[in-house]
Amino acid sequence: MDSSVIFNVVTTGIAVVAVVTSVVLGARQARIAQHANHISVMVDLLQEFRSVDFHEQHDYLCTRLGAEHDPEGGVRGLPAEAKAAFYNVVYYYQSFANLAVFELLDETLMVTVLRTRIVSVWQAVRPFVERERELRGETGGGSYMSIFEELARLAAALPPGHVLDALAQTRRRAARSRLLR
Template sequence: MDSSVVFNIVTTAIAVVAVVTSIVFSARQARTAKHANHISVLVDLLREFRSAEFHEQHDYVCTRLRAEHDPQDGVRGLPAEAKAAFCSVVYYYQSFANLAVFGLLDQTLLVTVLRTRIVSVWKAVRPFVERERELRGEDSGGTYLSSFEELARLAADLPPEHVRDQMAEARRRLSRRGLMR
């Protein structure tokens, strides 16, 4: 075989390896950047979650809202303090849901982290939301807080052991890398 043919084959092979390597690293970098975006958004939204006031409002919405107020007048019929708690808590989760809808936040990550809280809030506010939709003249598939409703449905469908399974998988990955024993 002529040396120029061998040289061309070797240089072509090196070029192919370089292109494949570039593609692999580019895909990995894009995936890492996407996760970095998720983390910063999640950290910003979870900042509110650390406030005592938010937890007081959350407890109010989950335990006292339906006991103290009739959903017949919808969200608009709630007194100021109840409406403030409703808006603070429900729109907090609606913000997460909207980010997930537009692909700015991984909904599985979100649902895994906040599963129980999302489900309990939706269960507490659902009658108010459904009545508010009626008062707005929306049909049965109304759009008022529909992103949050969908997020709550996904959270309810997620098996309770999902968090435990995700943690076990993370431990396995770290163990394989030698970062955890």
Template structure:
């Protein structure tokens, strides 16, 4: 084989390796940037979660809403205190759900972090949402459907998911994989 053929083969191989390496690093960088976006969105939305007022509304929705109010009038028929708590809490979770539906937030991350709370809120509001959908008539079936989907995903996630993830991370660290 003459030296020019060998040279061409070697340069072509180097070019292929360079392209493959660029593609791999580009994909990794894109994935890292996407995770960075998820983290900043989560931090921003969880700021509300630290407020005492939010927890007061959350407690009202999960503990008192159904006991003190009849779902027959739907959401709009709730008295002021109940409606204020409902909107504060439910639309907070609906914001997360919408971001997850449109791929701007990793739904597994979201559901892992807020699983128990998502489920307790959905259980408390479900009769009110069902009635509100009826009252809204055609097209009303979409009312809070993103939050409903988020609750469905949360229900499918095993209760021990967080502990399992922590154990998995520890195992990886012990093996030096992270």
């Protein structure tokens, strides 16, 4: 073989390796940037979660709403205190769901963190939401709170041990990473 052919093959090989490396590193960096966006959004939204008022309203919805009020009037038929709790808590979770729909937030991350609470709130408000849909004339399930309903469905479908499984997987990856160094 001629030395110029060998030189061309070697330089072409180096160029291919450089392009592949650039693509792989670029994709990894994009994934890291996306995760960084998810974290900042989660931190911002979880600030409300630390509020005492939020927790009192959350508890009100989950423990007293159905016992104290008939869903016949829908959401619009609730008295002011109950309606305020409904809007503050349900729309809080709806915000997470909207961000997940537009892929601004990783829904698995969000559902993992808030799984039990999302499911319990949906169970408490479901009769009121369904009646509100009827009062609005929405047929076929309706669109009122449909994104929150879907979020609750995803949360309920997530196995209860998901957080522990994810934690174990992260620890295994970290251990493997330390071994490779």
